[in-house]
Amino acid sequence: MKRLATIALAGLSAAALLSFTPPDDKKPKKIKYIDPANMDLSVKPGQNFYRYANGAWLKKNPVPASKTRWGSFDELREESSRRLRTLLEDAAKRSSEPAMQKVGDFYASGMDTAYIQQQRANPIRADLQRIDALTSPADFLNELAWERTQGMGGALFGFSVSQDRKKVDQYIPNISQGGISLPDRDYYLKNDARSTTVRNAFRQHVMRMFVLTGIGAREADRMADAVLRIETALAKSQMARVEMRDPYKTYNKYAVKDLTTLTPGIDWNQMLGKLKMTGVDSLIVSNPNFLRTVDILLTALPLEDWKTYLKWNVLNSTATYLSKDFEQESFSMRSVLTGQKEMTPRWQFISGVVDSQLGDQLGQMYVSRYFKPEAKQRMLDLVNNLQETFSNRIKGLTWMSEETKVRALEKLNAFTKKIAYPDKWKDYSSITISRTDLLGNVRRAAQWRYNEMIARFGRPVDRTEWGMTPPTINAYYSPVNNEIAFPAGILQFPFFDFGADDAVNYGGIGAVIGHEITHGFDDSGRQYAASGNLSDWWTKADADLFKQRADQVVAQYNGFTVLDTLHVNGRLTLGENLADLGGLNIAYEAFTKTKQFRDGKKINGFTPQQRFFLSWAQVWRSNSTDEALAQQILTDPHSPGEHRANGPIVNMDAWYAAFNVQPSDPMYKAPDARIRIW
Template structure:
């Protein structure tokens, strides 16, 4: 889901968490210290590096565990959440006769943890699929398989296809065709010739060869198959938009009548293809990258048949490898180590808990909410959201760079926000999914097929705005531009973001800033292009839009200057939306906090003023250690900045931070007042 607060190492704690959201006061035995001085490095001046000042000792004492690629506030919460899921799944596996929901998640978990049965089957669960693909004799059969494989849960070979809201008519669903067809995390891995990119390509080719060998291909055949896949994926990568280009919603909005798709792809009969993909396309579709589709069509006739057969076999292998025998799991992890630097495989129970949360999230989510979430937190969150929304309104009205005409539209959008907190009002029932106790692959397929069918049957149906983009245990939050909604799953409503026992400074610096972040996404460089009703529509005067762009460019330059791993830098354009959301969110949260009784009284806690505790709370949310290979990958692929940049980036533009910590000229983070970027 786009515009999540999370990110790469970003959504992620400090003191280890207790098993449930804490409702007791700060003197409760075992209660984590909300601002723990032992986690700080007070030898560092706040004005030189606030992130290190707030988190230095924690960072030094909390290296990345072997089974992780990063470790920080979000990761600690995720670890705790996964243990909760394990408890729920283990209990369900022992009580499958209780009801249908318990049977489904309990039997799914049992099948997922039966490593002996999985080992004995090897790759037998996909052998019929591989044999069918190996027997293909003509291009028509290749095209048929490209369509039908996705309906069976085998990914999306060659191109992406989904049914979703029309961004210019958000009350209707439309078929959307997108670039895709590649495996590596970004197109640059196929195209760039720096040492890291070349080494990853070499490792990927070796990985392909080993995977094909595991399903019985000889040395020559497996090498040929590996080369074929790499050639096809490289050709597709060459015509993919970059991640920065993909941030332009107008560039991606290309509507075609179905009958006119032949001008792009003369080799594809889309009426027939849509039928095989089980979707009624209507009279028009959206294409996010027409040139990509045109090139993909040309490749179908230009690439040898045997190469396409290898490509499709790879589509099956890469999507099913995590659920096959240990040889496939180990080989997949071996390549993943090259990409991320992860030292040890994530425990099986954790991988399988995540799988079931993704496949049957509403069934598992109901149990999670019942056991771990307190209803009082939902009302408290709603109060906070309303407080920040009111403060945001006041800030918009005071803007000195925006005209009254545009302000009126901005306020209309702000007032139209839909607020989703903790869990859905109605739960999915997953009717049609069949889960058995002794066949993991069958269960995975059943869930994948159900998910695909659930998606394509939205065509012709009213848009269901009650749907959530995340499951209740998720440690994250999001903003949806097409629904103009903000959502905060139950999982994130814990310390260091939120705790009933914490002082207001901690909650406003944590979840308050998250709330403000998601609200600001409605007005970042992408979100501002959608109106109050969610439609892609220009509601700005040209002068106001130009002023916004000028201010946003200041933020791009600021984050471009952040260096990571000595020579690598943050991509200010790629991360612009998240950086704008951090800047706006923290400003809104701070102003809302200044209205509280606690702030006005000005009493110190543990030696820190209310304002100091607010900013320290913000900084500790983003503490994060990451494996260098993972950090390098995230700089290329993640729209969020690294934790240090997220902690330090917004505050240097906030006068209140300078006053709170007496930051002066000569301090490394000092920014002259006239140069501080103020937008929302």
């Protein structure tokens, strides 16, 4: 998800392109871009480059008790959180500006812990009583749909309205697998020690949560069994995450009448009506087998179990907004899953809630205070230059036919770029926000988003929408829009800094840009055409050659050991690993066009080439709890930091030359074994 590439502006360094000194930072901090004090010079670069580049930093920066991981991203997120806190605390002081008042009141409602404690389970009491009153499976399905329309989450399966992958100029309803509380189906299905520990802890957690609502221990124990039984049955019918990465396998279009044939126990015309959807003639189902299983379970299991399941979903989705005992119990389960030792500070948690619910308003405030307007165009110039570098690389590929190259270039040239923040902001004026109703605020904001989502249906696709808020420390590629986006939050050191030399900036933000560009051509992205439609534009011979090279990347990453017997899942992480490999190559080629590269002068003892790769490696420095690492391997399409740092470079001749890596070094790969794709 990172990359930095080609800046062909004669005489200008990347540092001249962007300047992000916040207006309220009176004195900019002195940054040591490549600091030997953070390195472990006792480790040879060819032995473990990640440890060589970051070893001392890793020793000095253990995971804080309130975190599950601590690294470059987390340092940036911490700074972003502090900025949001400043904005929110200012807004909470009764601003006269209505939009700011909303975010201020939302924040205040979450920080009023005395009132929240006083309310205990009262905010969900009516929900539990309403579910208790259900008398039939039809009532259950009606309640399920109604809860979605009220911003109360989505039990049993996922429902959304998004672009039709094969007709991206149209919106279509989507039904996806879901219904489980743990992060992955394997926690329910595997019997290894980790999975068993998590599963047993989950059952006890569900029981204790029910007890907190006033239910007796024996009844709560029975209810926990029912929840685990239902979720295990749902997990058994889910696709694995690797399967879910296949855009064709998850594209199953059904006419509404045919969907009712698939699931005779669910009247989809009625269900869609309850979901406030009208005029629907077809839907996309990501996993028909899952939906068939849901239908079977609805008949096979007693209504009381389903009522228990719905009550659990209410509890599970609201616990962090209720009194301290619910919040603490929710944290205890999270601690088992992630190894987190202390709860996230309240201000930080609530800042994140407001960002997730009223992201455009808070983002507008963030940009106004912390982002220089002229930087947006300058970042766009940099992206355009990196795009040109990739274009030249495609033209020079020896394994791809001219026919496929033409289509690849057509797709690349059709990219849309989104930089820093949206050109238009969402209007939240119709949302009622109270200073004394945290859960109500969350639900009303979620209800607004649900209504916004279903209102898309039948309208032209709005390609101006963003998938992330401006303060987000991340970037993304959207295949259906064929667009790359870089929120304001990521345009900071270690990715970018106006005072850094080109090597540092190209190893950082250049790699981010190249990474996102390459996502359009990874194993999934390559299956979408320039228009964004899911469409095969490759010759069979070229597709086969690509798959052969991609399989080499899978094999390479499968060989990385993360934790005792746990290895990186090379198939699950393939898209991200391909983007890292392609993006870093693009960034390096762009860097070779700079004056710094041509001059070759050392800074603090390191050549420009060495500083480029050291910058790349320091982006990925990170310590994690064992529990968080184990969960990452199971659920995350990104490889752990050490392997993101080391994985691509062993395939790049320039890295070997920069650090004089020899055949006797553990990381050495023979030239003919180095993987070259984009």
